[in-house]
Amino acid sequence: MATITIDDKEYTVPDGKNLVDAAAEVGVDIPHFCYHPGLRPDGNCRMCLAEMEIRPGQYGLITSCNTRVKDGMKIKTDTPQALSNRKGVMEFFLLNHPLDCPWCDQAGECRLQDYSFAHGRSESRFVETKRVPPKKDLGSHIVLFTTRCILCQRCTRFCDDIAGTSELGIVQMGSKSEISTFPGRPLDNKMSGNVADICPVGALVTKDFLYKPRIWHYEKVDTLCTGCSSGCNITLEVMGQKIYRIRPRTNLEVNQYWMCDDGRFGYHAWQDVDRLKTPLKRVGDKLEPTTWPEAVRIAVEGLSAEGGSQTAVAGSPMATNEENYLLRKLAHLALKTSHIGLHRKPAGETWVSKSGFRIEGDKSPNARGAAAMLGAEDMQTVFDGIETGTVKRLYLLGGDIERALSETERATLGKLDFLLVQDVSRSELVALAHVVLPGAIAFEKNGTMTHVGGRVQRLAAAFPQPGGARMDSDIIHYIGRQLGADMGASDPQTIFDEIAGQIEGYAGLNYETIGKSGAMTRGAGSSEAAGG
Amino acid sequence: MAAPISVLTKELRENPRLADIDVYIAQGGYKTVEKVLKSMTPEDIVNEVKNSGLKGRGGAGFATGMKWGLCAERFPLYLCVNGDESEPGSFKDRLLLEGNPHRVIEGMIITCFALKINLGYLYMRGEFFQIIDQMEACLKQTKAHGFLGKDILGTGFDLELYPQAGAGAYICGEETGLIESLEGNRPYPRLKPPFFPAAIGLWGQPTIVNNVETMAQVERILDMGAEAYKQIGSADSTGPRLFGMCGHVKKPGIYEYDSTVTIRELIYDVAGGIPGDRKLKGVIPGGISAPILTPLEIDVPAEFGAMGKIGTMGGTGGMIVMDETTSIVDALLNASSFARHESCGQCTPCREGVPWMNDILRRIKEGKGRSEDLELLLDICVQIHGRTVCVFGQAPGVWPVRTMIVKYWPEFKACIDQKRLVVLPVDESYLKPDQYEFVPPVPGNFRLKPEAVAAAGG
Numbered sequence: 001m002a003t004i005t006i007d008d009k010e011y012t013v014p015d016g017k018n019l020v021d022a023a024a025e026v027g028v029d030i031p032h033f034c035y036h037p038g039l040r041p042d043g044n045c046r047m048c049l050a051e052m053e054i055r056p057g058q059y060g061l062i063t064s065c066n067t068r069v070k071d072g073m074k075i076k077t078d079t080p081q082a083l084s085n086r087k088g089v090m091e092f093f094l095l096n097h098p099l100d101c102p103w104c105d106q107a108g109e110c111r112l113q114d115y116s117f118a119h120g121r122s123e124s125r126f127v128e129t130k131r132v133p134p135k136k137d138l139g140s141h142i143v144l145f146t147t148r149c150i151l152c153q154r155c156t157r158f159c160d161d162i163a164g165t166s167e168l169g170i171v172q173m174g175s176k177s178e179i180s181t182f183p184g185r186p187l188d189n190k191m192s193g194n195v196a197d198i199c200p201v202g203a204l205v206t207k208d209f210l211y212k213p214r215i216w217h218y219e220k221v222d223t224l225c226t227g228c229s230s231g232c233n234i235t236l237e238v239m240g241q242k243i244y245r246i247r248p249r250t251n252l253e254v255n256q257y258w259m260c261d262d263g264r265f266g267y268h269a270w271q272d273v274d275r276l277k278t279p280l281k282r283v284g285d286k287l288e289p290t291t292w293p294e295a296v297r298i299a300v301e302g303l304s305a306e307g308g309s310q311t312a313v314a315g316s317p318m319a320t321n322e323e324n325y326l327l328r329k330l331a332h333l334a335l336k337t338s339h340i341g342l343h344r345k346p347a348g349e350t351w352v353s354k355s356g357f358r359i360e361g362d363k364s365p366n367a368r369g370a371a372a373m374l375g376a377e378d379m380q381t382v383f384d385g386i387e388t389g390t391v392k393r394l395y396l397l398g399g400d401i402e403r404a405l406s407e408t409e410r411a412t413l414g415k416l417d418f419l420l421v422q423d424v425s426r427s428e429l430v431a432l433a434h435v436v437l438p439g440a441i442a443f444e445k446n447g448t449m450t451h452v453g454g455r456v457q458r459l460a461a462a463f464p465q466p467g468g469a470r471m472d473s474d475i476i477h478y479i480g481r482q483l484g485a486d487m488g489a490s491d492p493q494t495i496f497d498e499i500a501g502q503i504e505g506y507a508g509l510n511y512e513t514i515g516k517s518g519a520m521t522r523g524a525g526s527s528e529a530a531g532g
Numbered sequence: 533m534a535a536p537i538s539v540l541t542k543e544l545r546e547n548p549r550l551a552d553i554d555v556y557i558a559q560g561g562y563k564t565v566e567k568v569l570k571s572m573t574p575e576d577i578v579n580e581v582k583n584s585g586l587k588g589r590g591g592a593g594f595a596t597g598m599k600w601g602l603c604a605e606r607f608p609l610y611l612c613v614n615g616d617e618s619e620p621g622s623f624k625d626r627l628l629l630e631g632n633p634h635r636v637i638e639g640m641i642i643t644c645f646a647l648k649i650n651l652g653y654l655y656m657r658g659e660f661f662q663i664i665d666q667m668e669a670c671l672k673q674t675k676a677h678g679f680l681g682k683d684i685l686g687t688g689f690d691l692e693l694y695p696q697a698g699a700g701a702y703i704c705g706e707e708t709g710l711i712e713s714l715e716g717n718r719p720y721p722r723l724k725p726p727f728f729p730a731a732i733g734l735w736g737q738p739t740i741v742n743n744v745e746t747m748a749q750v751e752r753i754l755d756m757g758a759e760a761y762k763q764i765g766s767a768d769s770t771g772p773r774l775f776g777m778c779g780h781v782k783k784p785g786i787y788e789y790d791s792t793v794t795i796r797e798l799i800y801d802v803a804g805g806i807p808g809d810r811k812l813k814g815v816i817p818g819g820i821s822a823p824i825l826t827p828l829e830i831d832v833p834a835e836f837g838a839m840g841k842i843g844t845m846g847g848t849g850g851m852i853v854m855d856e857t858t859s860i861v862d863a864l865l866n867a868s869s870f871a872r873h874e875s876c877g878q879c880t881p882c883r884e885g886v887p888w889m890n891d892i893l894r895r896i897k898e899g900k901g902r903s904e905d906l907e908l909l910l911d912i913c914v915q916i917h918g919r920t921v922c923v924f925g926q927a928p929g930v931w932p933v934r935t936m937i938v939k940y941w942p943e944f945k946a947c948i949d950q951k952r953l954v955v956l957p958v959d960e961s962y963l964k965p966d967q968y969e970f971v972p973p974v975p976g977n978f979r980l981k982p983e984a985v986a987a988a989g990g
Contacts, residue, residue, distance in 0.1 A: 088915030092884035177877035
């Protein structure tokens with residue numbers, strides 16, 4: 001730790017920490033545009049200049065973003081020099097800025113706006129002609145409003161150092177400088193959306209969010225991305241039943257400041273999918289809508305036939321820890337069966353960026369957690385049971401709109417006497433079911449998931465399930481009770497407390513310790529999932 | 533009146549074919565390298581250069597020996613010789629590169645030997661097409677003669693030197709811009725700290741960046757010895773200087789003198805005075821960045837120290853002489869247009885402020901100046917000065933603007949008041965030295981004295 005003085009007050013901060021970050025940590029804002037904690041400092045915007053004591057009593061301007069704190073360092077952020085510099089830099093930035101805030105997507109979360117109020121002039125001294133470079137389409141997801149750009153180069157540094165794809169650069173020089181792609185080489189890397197997040201002004205915007213309602217209309221929900229097993233922390237921006245934007249939420253242990261485009265823009269697939277809004281029952285070749293009481297009656301009858309011992313349950317890597325745990329509980333208490341499986345999704349290839357950001361090949365968010373909750377790694381024993389006739393009935397959690405079935409899976413599942421599928425859309429699984437219960441998607445439920453490295457993190461519901469769909473934990477809990485078992489609590493938080501007492505590696509954890517940024521399970525780090 | 537000297541330019545004036553190594557050797561070339569490599573230790577050389585009092589000839593006049601002494605001993609070290617001579621009014625490096633390339637190479641070999649450097653680059657501005665081709669040929673000859681390569685002259689010292697062409701940007705003359713350019717990047721100057729070349733330079737290693745002329749001077753020092761070298765010039769500015777006289781003079785060209793020569797002597801005696809014997813209006817004494825001197829200020833010796841004291845700088849020694857027909861407003865617009873064109877665009881104050889000043893100056897020239905424009909220009913100078921990544925924001929960006937507006941306040945006022953480009957009678961166009969003050973230590977930091985503004989009708 002280092003003791004430093006900022007504006008005549010002493011603070012203790014981590015030694016060697018970046019001055020901008022160290023000051024922010026103790027509540028002192030050093031204004032900056034080009035600095036971003038996830039990128040190497042560049043010092044080009046000059047907004048962060050402060051004064052540092054060079055010799056006793058003598059102060060000189062330094063670039064804060066490029067300065068690491070040292071014990072005894074004395075900093076002043078409010079000297080006439082520093083204040084005049086901020087005012088000057090603000091004036092320079094606005095000279096050629098179009099001041100088109102009324103239709104700029106950044107309005108409300110724009111550093112130019114905020115700092116202009118805090119440090120700028122109320123009137124312009126510029127009477128010359130503004131330069132008006134044209135708007136540019138940079139790639140599949142990103143548009144550059146060139147006039148608004150302040151050339152802080154956060155985006156170019158991101159592409160160079162984080163994505164490692166270097167699509168963006170600067171063309172021309174001096175006041176004609178512009179951010180640009182190379183001819184025929186669009187900004188199409190797997191993380192391109194991040195450049196819109198880190199752009200401190202409204203220059204880089206995603207086509208997805210272009211001209212959407214102003215940012216202050218949205219409710220923000222901190223949750224997880226469920227696009228792969230990386231468990232990126234995200235914030236949903238929601239109005240009514242609709243997501244308008246997803247942005248990464250900083251978690252240095254998981255995704256740092258970033259997320260991939262698949263996760264960022266993937267919500268459309270979930271939002272636009274034709275959701276199951278009522279239970280379905282099989283009538284001949286067809287599945288027809290039915291009521292909840294009727295569906296539950298069919299389910300209970302089907303599952304409990306022959307006492308339930310020939311019934312298997314299969315959890316889902318798309319479902320939360322709590323849901324999978326409840327399903328195992330149902331198997332043990334209500335069906336007294338030991339046939340438990342996990343219906344995994346086949347993994348593809350993992351992509352790793354230059355900075356080490358990972359897009360996991362396993363596109364299910366909770367395979368590791370589900371395996372721990374169920375005490376099952378895959379469907380092998382269940383499928384073996386079906387083939388040998390010891391398993392005749394199955395309660396299967398789905399929840400994946402993209403999960404295709406292999407020929408073998410289809411054939412094996414086809415041999416069942418009874419298949420209960422809990423799912424969100426008319427998936428290939430649903431097509432084989434005898435009764436279907438409509439569950440929830442990740443944006444609609446509370447619970448926890450365990451990412452590929454063994455970190456438990458919380459999922460938060462942004463809006464209720466549509467129509468007659470229900471939260472999966474509620475459904476499992478209800479079915480369990482109808483089967484005559486004491487299922488205990490049904491709310492995810494209490495279920496998790498039970499998990500902490502039951503599942504190896506989860507001891508001592510609860511929703512508070514998990515918090516917003518998650519907590520590591522014990523034994524994590526080994527590739528083996530904690531057993532249950 | 534100081535007498536011309538011929539330390540750097542003697543062979544060059546006598547023989548036009550010095551780029552041919554055989555001619556150069558016949559003139560006594562490469563003897564210094566041979567002497568130094570065979571009879572001196574690196575420490576001896578560094579001490580000799582320190583003792584010589586040599587100040588770098590790139591413009592800032594920083595003591596070369598001290599610069600060498602600051603270099604971290606974290607091997608490998610690199611040498612970059614700065615031949616990106618782009619400062620308007622400067623053409624001395626070109627003369628040396630063109631007329632006596634082997635002397636520059638000799639200086640580089642000696643410097644590398646002194647600093648235990650095994651790899652050096654000679655970075656030349658891209659417009660020097662022929663010079664670059666010639667330099668490539670020269671380096672091949674030097675290697676063929678055994679002065680470069682492995683085990684030079686049997687001393688065990690290895691050295692490779694490579695020529696590198698710039699792509700025509702002024703900013704590549706900034707030492708860290710040059711290094712970025714050499715590395716193949718956009719030549720955005722680096723942040724200092726931490727990227728002082730002597731600590732973290734080319735490829736992250738300690739690097740010495742010296743000017744072309746400095747290299748030639750190093751060769752001279754080691755040839756004649758520091759004691760003899762020190763006898764030339766004054767204690768403040770030792771050794772020969774190359775003064776490039778251009779603009780309104782009868783005999784433009786490069787002249788070799790020592791630093792005791794005054795600016796007046798350089799204009800009127802050395803360069804033959806002003807064509808038509810018109811009156812002098814001002815002289816920019818060391819490349820466009822060097823703050824202008826009025827006719828009342830030219831009795832100063834061309835020493836780095838003496839020039840610094842009156843708020844200007846020795847700079848590159850390239851003098852732009854302007855006679856009474858010159859509009860200072862137009863001259864400043866010209867200088868400002870250069871700065872606008874060559875601002876690299878990396879940091880905000882220079883990228884945005886310099887073009888803004890240029891727009892305002894153009895407006896003033898076109899007769900659309902407003903009464904508040906001069907104060908605005910001076911205020912923009914404050915907003916740029918000392919707040920940029922590199923010194924170029926202020927050198928060509930701020931210093932000429934601030935100095936010319938302050939010193940030639942009446943002419944600027946006249947332009948604005950009469951709403952047209954006005955060239956005042958020369959004696960009325962500038963202020964007297966007691967009407968403005970210089971606030972040291974940074975060059976060009978001139979301020980009007982309020983009573984002077986009143987006296988000038990402002």
